[in-house]
Amino acid sequence: MENSTQESHLLPNNTLVTYDSPYPLYAMSFSLSSAGISRRSSDQIIAVGSFIEEYNNRIDILTFDEQTLTQNLSFPHPYPPTKLMFQPSASSPPILASSADFLRLYSFKNDSIELVSKLNNSKSSDFCAPLTSFDWNDVVPQRIGTSSIDTTCTIWDIEKCVVETQLIAHDKEVYDIAWGEAGVFASVSADGSVRIFDLRDKEHSTIVYESPEPDTPLLRLAWNKQDLRYMATTLMDSNKVVILDIRSPTMPVAEFERHQASVNAVAWAPHSGRHICSVGDDSQALIWELPTVASPNGIDPLSMYNAGSEINQLQWSAAQPEWISIAFSNKLQLLRV
Amino acid sequence: MDEVNLRDGGELSNELPSSSPSLASGFFPRQLAFRPYVFSQESSNKSKALRVVVRRPLVAKLTKHIVETYQECNPDFKYTDELNLKRFLTSPSDGVFNDGHDNATSDLILSVNYALVNSHTQRRYVVKDILGHGTFGQVAKCWVPDTNSFVAVKIIKNQPAYYQQAWVEVSILTTLNKKLDPEDKHHIVRIHDYFVFQRHLCISFELLDTNLYELIKLNNFKGLSLSIVQLFSKQILRGLGLMKDAGIIHCDLKPENILLCTSMKPAEIKIIDFGSACMEDKTVYSYIQSRYYRSPEVLLGYQYTTAIDMWSFGCIVAELFLGLPLFPGASEFDLLRRMIRILGGQPPDYLLKDAKSTNKFFKFVGSVDHVDAGHDSMGGRSAYQALSEEEYEAREKKKPMIGKEYFNYMNLEGIVVAYPYKKNLPEEDIIKERQVRLALIDFLRGLVEFDPAKRWSPFQALKHPFVTGEPFTSPYIPVSETPHVPVSTVSQNFKVDHHPGGGHWFAAGLSPHVSGRTVSMHASPHIQIQPYAQSSSYGSLGSHNSYNDGNMLGSSYGSYGDNFNTFTYFSPGCQSTMNVHTQGGKAMVGNSPDTRWKIYHRPQGPHGLGVSPSAGNFAPFPLGISPSQFTPPSSFTQNSGSPGHYSAASPARGNCQGSPLGKGIAVSNFNRRKSWGHSGNMQSQEGTSTAHCQGQLSGGLCFSQGEGNTQSQVPGGPLHIPINSNMSSWKPPSGSSNISTDNSFSHMPISGLHGSSLQFSQIKRPVDEKLDVTALPDPGDWDPNYSDELLLQEDSSDVSSITSAFGKVVNIDQATTSPQTFGFGTYSHDSNAVSNATWRPSGPAQAFSKPDMNSPPAHNLPLGYGRSMLRAPQYMSQLSPTSLSRLGQPPTQRTNHGRSSVTYGNEGIHMRPHHNSYSYDPGYPHNSMPWGMHKLDPDISSSSKFVFPHM
Structure with missing residues (x-):
């Protein structure tokens, strides 16, 4: 941080901005607004987490003013965060959550940041079941769901700091979770399934997809907030982006296979129900449109971007949908679309 | 890196600095940082x-x-994952018993990834999910690391009754799989392993797919296409044939217990859940079968045989076509009422006379004499009348539950014909399907046949045009049952037919066939008679079972014999039956030929009785049940052996039902049956059958038995032969019946002919050689009327004898040669006509035919053996059903078994004895009892249904 370079590469037409960090980056999140962090409402706030294989990692808060990316805060975090996320609804002050060994909530105050809570659902002080991901419910802001390798998903009430419920969601580790509506979430697991849960009926879940090779882990899941019929998931060591329609379980509506290496992250367009971006180890970021008809030769993406090295992370700004951020190596890059 | 980025970025930006097109409707990625995909x-x-x-x-x-x-x-x-919460698959999941391993219902508490371990082999079964649960316990989908495959493991409750019953299932399935079907060609679920874990018996089965009920449900309860119905029917019949040969009764056949195999191109199904299964000679429980699929004899508390599975099978075939159960009875009263309305008619008097629960559903309106005379239908009026709702309510002090009407009060023909055709079917296809539907109706008529003795056996049903796909031109008349030959092959049976009489004889076994033949047995002749029979055709059914036993005895044939006998018996008993028998008889016996013919000749009258003659002999055997009867003995044997076998199977649904009991194991034996060959005879009948039947019945029976006929009888035999000719025709069904009947008569030869039926079977095979049977003649025997009952009554003994005879016969068959000796009687009366004379003696007397039925008695004598059969035969007929019991002839029966063998032995035939036993039931009084086991089990099945857990 102190050494963090604040280079910003302003390209013609301001279509691409790069931020170089002193360490490799993984977790990343756009805030919905800059209120409480930046004085200019047009600024965008981005939180980015380091991936350092040491206990001490860092979270940096960057400000993007349409021209440059500037770090204005940095604080330590134990272990590399598996996910960072700003509260999805406007709040003041803004709250940032992180998942790693526990779920942590940070609040911004006066240009500084403070740990508000550390939510731990572990029954043992000797052992810890790391959280692989979490998602903040955008309808019920006090509700966060976490996924863990202990096969469960835990639903927290972060205002009361209590566990609303804990579900044994899968038969193996749970790797990602995503809310659909207030009481409905989906999760993916090492058991190769995508399951949908409804908090009103915790005894049952619906399997909407199972990976073709038994037990091929599903690592990431993205629910289309513009059109809740669709969700996307990725398989471990697979170049496919699998698009599911929850109305037709088990049969994907589309499989995008133009990446030439494994897909690492996917993000639905925040302003279009038919577009999704994916990034992978082939250094590419691809933007796709859901096909209306099946194509015998597979589906081509609409456009592509090559970052030059494996892209690990991807976020699409909900506040300013013309910006997509990607993380590769120790760089964070904003791409205008 | 920066350079790279710059470069890339630069290129991009340069290329598409300007704004990109955007869809009117909304977002479209511009060519800014991104560029078009290439x-x-x-x-x-x-x-x-x-x-x-x-x-x-x-x-x-x-x-x-x-x-x-x-x-x-x-x-x-x-x-550590050891602290992970467990996803319990068992509910409740609180540990109560067995050191906390079991819940309050004694189920092992399972959670995902819980490992079941076979301590002997150290093989691990990792629980992944629950497939279902029932009264017996749970069925879990498990992953086997050793083989990297999934299996279905049935985990039995930790309670003695369930544990014991599950061993029966293990024993039965092991027998069915390893001994009888090593190549997995009979559509019965495979058992892979079993072990005790945490005091729970765990049985590993192959993992199958969805069941037929779920399949119909997925199809929105619309019927499946006729080609699928035909495909599934054939597969189920192969399984039922194997079970019949093994003398194993499933006792809970229903769509839920027939599962699709996983990923098979051509759809393949398997029969599961042998948790309620029992050996035919150890029918302990009376409350078995799921209600919609419950057979009349079980509903009424009568002895039962593998024929009850054929009833259930008929219900299943109808349901596959209709999408809805054929008899969705809300109560047993409602069930019976639906059967009577849809099928027309009612259970035969011989059955009603001895069934334990007849009074619950029927009132007696005839004279005792009438009943004794064995008249039944066909013309005659039944001595029993079904209670109306009001009468039932008055008796039971409560209104019977009546379910919803789905088929607009139509009869079977109307329901099938009026069932909506698939939309947009081309005219030509409609015409084609219309024909197939006619075949289906004829097929169903042979399966959902009130008289267990006339109901077709799996082997007979397999030859039906609906199953074979041959054009359906006229009502199918099965060959007499003869035994299937051993397991597989019915062919043998057929052979029998060849013999002279072939088919006709069936029953007869009597027909002594030609003398020569050893076997002769069969009086078959009678059978022929049958002609009528229409029903007859089916008739056979029952028989089979019996046979088996017989076989046992006889060993080779044994089986057949039994069956045949059975049939035979039946036939006699009931008219219908008769027919059947007849047919059967034919088959069996080999007599067929003779029989038939004779029968015809005789038919009517005389014969019937054929039995008579034999009767004497038989007596012992039970004719009644023919099949059963025989079986017994054999069974025993076999059984014994078998024991272990059963298995449970049915992972899935489980059902399990009930069954804790274990029913018998015996099973094994049955298999043997095969031998029969007779069957063939039976067939012949078919055609005839009908005719026969009647005739036969009447007289019919007699038979053949043939005894010794056979050989000697031969005479008869010869005669028969002619007749036989027909035989061929027949096939299955009849045969049996006939035989039986006839047998009685005659034959005695040993035993009897009667045994005929059995004999036939046996004979037949041999028969063929011998056939003789001849006897059959008496159609009368067959006569439906004559019914087993008569026989039964008469002498149970006779029956027994007969049975025995059969048994012997059976042996004979196998032995054939030797047997011949037995030859039983065959002859049968009627047959007499034929050569018979010999036999027949009685035969005529018998008269059976219906009338006579009883008569049989006479015969017996002769032979010694047996049982003469005769009557027995008749009985048998009835018996057929279960045979055993019925026939029961009490005396006989039991005896049979034991004896049977013995007897034969003596005679050479041993078998016979057995036969008898079984068979008879029918008529005979006793009988029933003997077996009687039934009981309880009630619906286990029902209970069984599993519940599916999540997902």
């Missing part, structure tokens, strides 16, 4: 090059490998 082999290579460095994506490091990653970050980081 497949780039270059980039592809590049990325591969980059990949040279083995890199684990961060997303994998923070998911799949997060524990390693965090331990790298912090050596003190510790994670």
Whole structure:
């Protein structure tokens, strides 16, 4: 941080901005607004987490003013965060959550940041079941769901700091979770399934997809907030982006296979129900449109971007949908679309 | 990196600085940072090059490998999955018994990834999910690390009754799988392993797919296409044939217990859940079968045989076509009422006379004499009348539950014909389907046949045009049952037919066939008679079972014999039956030929009785049940052996039902049956059958038995032969019947002929050689009327004898040669006509035919053996059904078994005895009892249904 370079590469037409960090980056999140962090409402706030294989990692808060990316805060975090996320609804002050060994909530105050809570659902002080991901419910802001390798998903009430419920969601580790509506979430697991849960009926879940090779882990899941019929998931060591329609379980509506290496992250367009971006180890970021008809030769993406090295992370700004951020190596890059 | 980025970025930006097109409707990525997609082999290579460095994506490091990653970050980081919450699959999941391993219902508490271990082999079964549960316990889908495959493991409750019953299932399935069907060609679920874990018996089965009920449900309860119905029917029949040969009664056949196999191109199904199964000679429980699929004899508390599975099978076939159960009875009263309305008619008097629960559903309106005379239908009026709702309510003090009417009060023909055709079917296809539907109706008529003795056996049903796909031109008349030959082959039976009489004889076994034949047995002749029979055709059914036993005895044939007998018996008994018998008889016996013919000749009258003659002999045997009867003995044997076998199977649904009991095991024996060959005879009948039947019945029976006929009888035999000719025709069904009947008569030869039926079977085979049977003649025997009952009554003994005879016969068959000796009687009366004379003696007397039925008695004598059969035969007929019991002839029966063998032995035939036993039931009084086991089990089945857990 102190050494963090604040280079910003302003390209013609301001279509691409790069931020170089002193360490490799993984977790990343756009805030919905800059209120409480930046004085200019047009600024965008981005939180980015380091991936350092040491206990001490860092979270940096960057400000993007349409021209440059500037770090204005940095604080330590134990272990590399598996996910960072700003509260999805406007709040003041803004709250940032992180998942790693526990779920942590940070609040911004006066240009500084403070740990508000550390939510731990572990029954043992000797052992810890790391959280692989979490998602903040955008309808019920006090509700966060976490996924863990202990096969469960835990639903927290972060205002009361209590566990609303804990579900044994899968038969193996749970790797990602995503809310659909207030009481409905989906999760993916090492058991190769995508399951949908409804908090009103915790005894049952619906399997909407199972990976073709038994037990091929599903690592990431993205629910289309513009059109809740669709969700996307990725398989471990697979170049496919699998698009599911929850109305037709088990049969994907589309499989995008133009990446030439494994897909690492996917993000639905925040302003279009038919577009999704994916990034992978082939250094590419691809933007796709859901096909209306099946194509015998597979589906081509609409456009592509090559970052030059494996892209690990991807976020699409909900506040300013013309910006997509990607993380590769120790760089964070904003791409205008 | 920066350079790279710049370069890339620069290129991009340069190329598409300007705004990009955007869809009117909304978002479209502009050519800013991104550029249009172009497949780039270059980039592809590049990325591969980059990949040279083995890199684990961060997303994998923070998911799949997060524990390693965090331990790298912090050596003190510790994670263990032992603290993970368990996803319980068992409910309730609180440990109550067995040191906390079991819940309050004694089920082992399972959770995902719980490992069941076979302590002997150390093989592990990792529980992944619950497939279902029932009164017996649970069925879990397990992953086997050793084989990297999934299986269905039935985990039995930790309670003695369930534990014991499950061993029966293991024993039965092991027998069916390993001994009888090593190549897995009979559509019966495979049992892979079994072991005790935490005091729970665990049985591992192959993992199957959805069941037929679920399949129909998926089809929105619309019927499946006729080609699928035909395909499934054939497969189920192969399984039922194997079970019949083994003398194993499933006792809970229903769509839920027939599962699709996983990923088979051509749809393949398997029969599961042998948790309620029993050996035919150890029918302990009376409350069996799921209600919709419950057979009349079980509903009424009569002895039962493998024929009850054929009833259930008929219900299933109808349901596959209709999408709805044929008899969705809301109560047993409602069930019976639906049967009577849809099928027309009612259970035969011989059955009503001895069934334990007849009074619950029927009132007696005839005279005792009438009943004794064995008249039944066909013309005659039944001595029993079904209670109306009001009468039932008055008796039971409560209104009977009546279910919804789905078929608009139509009869079977109306229901099938009026069932909606698939939409948009071309006219030509409609015409084609219309024909197939007619075949289906004829097929169903042979399966959902009130008289267990006339109901077709699996082997007979397999030859039906609906199953074979041959054009359906006229009502199918099965060959007499003869035994199927051993397991598989019915063919043998057929052979029998060949013999002279072939088919006709069936029953008869009597027909002594030609003398020569050893076997002769069969009086078959009678059978022929049958002609009528229409029903007859089916008739046979029952028989089979019996036979088996017989076989046992006889060994080779044994089986057949039994069956045949059975049939035979039946026939006699009931008219219908008779027919059947007849047919059967034919088959069996080999007599067929003779029989038939004779029968015809005789038919009517005389014969019937054929039995008579034999009767004497038989007596012993039970004719009644023919099949059964025989069986017994054999059964025993077999059984014994078998024992272990049963298995449970049915993983899935489980059902299990009930059954704790274990029913018998015996099973094994049955198999043997095969031998029969007779069957063939039976067939012949068919055609005839009908005719026969009647005739036969009447007289019919007699038979053949043939005894010794056979050989000697031969005479008869010869005669028969002619007749036989027909035989061929027949096939199955009849045969049996006939035989039986006839048998009685005659034959005695040993035993009897009667035994005929059995004999036949046996004979037949042999028969063929011998056939003789002849006897059959008496159609009368067959006569439906004559019914077994008569026989039964008469002498049970006779029956027995007969049975025995059969048994012997059976043996004979096998032995054939030797047997011949037995030859039983065959002859049968009627047959007489034929040569018979010999036999027949009685035969005529018998008269059976219906009338006579009883008569039989006479015969017996002769032979000694047996049982003469005769009557027995008749009985048998009835018996057929179960045979045993019925026939029961009490005396006989039991005896039979034991004796049977013996007897035969003596005679050479041993078998016979057995036969008898079984068979008879029918008529005979006793009988029933003997077996009687039934009981309880009630619906186990029902209970069984599993519940599915999540997902």
